[in-house]
Amino acid sequence: MGRRLIYIPIIHTEVDMGSLAEPLKKEYIKKYGIPKWEQHLKKINDLWTGIEERLNQRNLRYNQVKVYQDGLPVCGKELQIVQDIANSGGRNHQLLLKLIHEGATLMGTEDPALLIKEYQLIKDAAAQKGAETGTDGRANYLAERDAFIANRIDKTLKDGETGVLFLGMLHKVDEKLTPDIVIDYLIYHLPFKEAVSKKKNCNSSPEEKDLTR
Structure with a gap:
């Protein structure tokens, strides 16, 4: 039967970023201006509307679906974390809660x-304390996170099951x-496909990298 993974590149919302949202927002506006920020928010909203529509079209057998999420630690409190962020x-x-309601299984995905x-x-870095070092260090942690996520999927996704992975576009778990x-x-839609292709080729603009971190 085999194993299948629906891989969904995402852009994080302000809510996802938690306490980092405000300093990152200020940093982004300082670099690119308020109009670009407003375009970014609209793009995110359109993204999630499109993702939900596409998933609905897949007619998944949710009792055979496992859901993996960027930033969701393996901790035993995964559902509570998702509920808290969804309520915000x-x-x-x-969308994760909707999939769970349909019968999908939520999986802790990352190393806490x-x-x-x-x-x-x-x-x-957001506080401008050693930002350059922070960027280099984050690249290393991103690679370690990707290795952990890939191993987590390999160990938990069984034959005949479908995984759904929501993951920021800078990741290379695939x-x-x-x-x-x-x-x-x-x-x-096409612009996000192009963004993923640019990421693979390491040609993303600084603006795109700020949107996808």
Whole structure:
């Protein structure tokens, strides 16, 4: 029967970023201006509308679906975390709850220790404390996170099951998955497909990188 993974590149919402949202917003507006920020918010909203529509079209057998989420630690409190963020208005996590309601299984996805270390790096960079070092360090943590996520999927996704992975576009988990897992990319319209292609070729603009971190 095989294993299948629906791979969904995402852009994080302000709610997803938690306490980092405000400093990152200020940094972005300082670089690109308020109009670009407003365009960014509209793009995010359109993205999640499109993702939900595309997933609905897949007619998944949800009792055979496992859901993996960027930034969701393996901790035993995964559902509570998702509910809290969804209640704060996060469309990503609202969609997770919908999938769970349909019968999908929520999976802790990331190493908590790596998430904490990367969080501190981003926080320091946003505060302009050793931003250059923070960027280099984050690239290292991103690779470690990708390796952990790929291993987590490999160990938990069983034969005949479908995984749904929501993951920021700078990640490269798809390059680390075992070859027996068939990857099905869900990209809701061409601009996001182009963004993923640019990421693969390391040609993303600074603005795009700020949007996808």
